[in-house]
Amino acid sequence: MSRHNIVQVLMSGILLFGACAAHAAADHMYVFGDSLSDTGHAPIFDENGKLINIGNTFTNKEDTRPGRVWVSYLATLLGLPEPLPRSPLWSTRYPTGNVERSNYAVAGYNTRQIISSINDQKAVKKETATGLKGASVFFDKKLYVVNDGFKEGHEKIGDKNIATLWGGGNDLLHGGDPVQAARNIVASAKSIVDTDSFDCLIVMDMPDLGRLPYNVSFADTHKKNIDEVDAHRSALANRFNKELKQGLDSIEGPVLLVNISRLLKDILDTPEKYGYLPIKQDRFCLKSDTVPCHEYKEKGDQSPQPAEVVFYDGIHPTTRTHRLFAEYAYRSLSQPGAPSGCSGHLDNIRVGL
Numbered sequence: 001m002s003r004h005n006i007v008q009v010l011m012s013g014i015l016l017f018g019a020c021a022a023h024a025a026a027d028h029m030y031v032f033g034d035s036l037s038d039t040g041h042a043p044i045f046d047e048n049g050k051l052i053n054i055g056n057t058f059t060n061k062e063d064t065r066p067g068r069v070w071v072s073y074l075a076t077l078l079g080l081p082e083p084l085p086r087s088p089l090w091s092t093r094y095p096t097g098n099v100e101r102s103n104y105a106v107a108g109y110n111t112r113q114i115i116s117s118i119n120d121q122k123a124v125k126k127e128t129a130t131g132l133k134g135a136s137v138f139f140d141k142k143l144y145v146v147n148d149g150f151k152e153g154h155e156k157i158g159d160k161n162i163a164t165l166w167g168g169g170n171d172l173l174h175g176g177d178p179v180q181a182a183r184n185i186v187a188s189a190k191s192i193v194d195t196d197s198f199d200c201l202i203v204m205d206m207p208d209l210g211r212l213p214y215n216v217s218f219a220d221t222h223k224k225n226i227d228e229v230d231a232h233r234s235a236l237a238n239r240f241n242k243e244l245k246q247g248l249d250s251i252e253g254p255v256l257l258v259n260i261s262r263l264l265k266d267i268l269d270t271p272e273k274y275g276y277l278p279i280k281q282d283r284f285c286l287k288s289d290t291v292p293c294h295e296y297k298e299k300g301d302q303s304p305q306p307a308e309v310v311f312y313d314g315i316h317p318t319t320r321t322h323r324l325f326a327e328y329a330y331r332s333l334s335q336p337g338a339p340s341g342c343s344g345h346l347d348n349i350r351v352g353l
Helices: 070-078 111-119 150-157 178-194 214-221 226-248 260-269 319-332
Strands: 029-033 042-045 051-056 136-139 142-145 161-166 198-204 255-258
Touching (some): 029 178, 070 161, 070 319, 111 178, 161 178, 178 198, 198 319, 226 255, 255 319
Parallel strands (some): 029 161, 198 255
Antiparallel strands (some): 042 051, 136 142
16 A cells, blocks of 8 residues: 555455445546446437437447446445436536536547546647537537536535546557556546545556457457467556556545456456356457457357346446446445545445345
């Protein structure tokens, strides 16, 4: 444990979603990152072309609704409002200052765009006819501006909030430098801490990119050796994580570094322990419609149940895996050495309720 209140959480074992917090001390959760934390910036329209009050997520559906990602589960565990997407697509229904529109994470964001979602840096500022400023998301051949810069209005939200930050995968999977990507996340973390609006910032590390179902399809398409692809991407993730930890260690503030890569490794090494099919889960996925991968088929060419598979597509986890991520982060708040601002969000942890 460093003097800078950074703790790297190393946990293993099955984490039960039955765990429930008593009463959370926070008011709201603010979310920054990419598709792993996006609760629905990509809009859904009904059969008449009318925008409905829900957006797509990059995981499997639950019944007919988009599946929940880890920050949604975490908010539930903490007794906080759902961190809804902050986008001008919703602004006609929700005022710009509505604190419940607190999710700034957008599918496809690289680390520079994540910084923009916090600071609205001029280097990546975009303007459209909406008059809003900030990073943008491309959907249905139209450019939508997502937010007007978190810092511009953060004074209104108080100081008893929790924030999450998870990103870098889009940089590394598209040729980005792992050191610079990690430094961008560190800069984002510092900007969040400097607002004095949060008493806890959860930062997730980089999962092993050498264990993605997408790698198999990538190697096949580009006629590359799969072992070399896996090794290269694993090295990128390791370099990123080393730089990330070093950078976060220099920040004075309530920052909790969660080693989610350790949990995912344990899941992939022993999937049956977590209730998944005992197959090579990093070689198969449920669906290949969003990111290429080899879909797993059971006898009779039947698809498995979503809860039996770790990955929804070539990169993104199923909603059940997201739930395990949330429980892992939730339990980390009470680990010895966690920043007091983070552990203070829990009265206790009750399992099995």
